[in-house]
Amino acid sequence: MNMHEQIKAHIAAQPEPKRRDMQELHRIIMGLMPECKLWFLDGKDEKGQTVSNPNIGYGLRTIKYADGKTREFYQVGISANTTGISVYILGIEDKKYLAQTYGKELGKASVSGYCIKFKTLKDVNKDMLEAAMRYGLGQTST
DSSP: OOHHHHHHHHHHTSOTTHHHHHHHHHHHHHHHOTTOOEEEEOSBOTTSOBOSOOEEEESOEEEEOTTSOEEEEOSEEEEEETTEEEEEEOOOSOTTHHHHHHHHHHBSOEEOSSEEEESOGGGBOHHHHHHHHHHHHHHHOO
């Protein structure tokens, strides 16, 4: 399966309303980044052990580690979890920025340094969610 097929299959495997919400988020992010690199991480490590929920990533950024090594990874990601959906906005230096800037306006969502978690998409202000993603992309785009 190619990347598009893996993503489509993963989203299709979700129960409603999560499936519909994941499709909508995929559409929103692809609208923000129509030519982006796509990622699908199945949540398993090199030994085949489950270490995280599967997630879909969008875009490309380079992570620089303290020891000087670098690694490519996505800019924005989405993941279905047991309680809802997580949207990851990676690469924002100020870990309080998302919560302080968008937290109150997002609706029923918990916001950490890089993650916005909610039960269903109807619980959040999609314009604010999109604004947060745009901000993150602006921080990590070259």
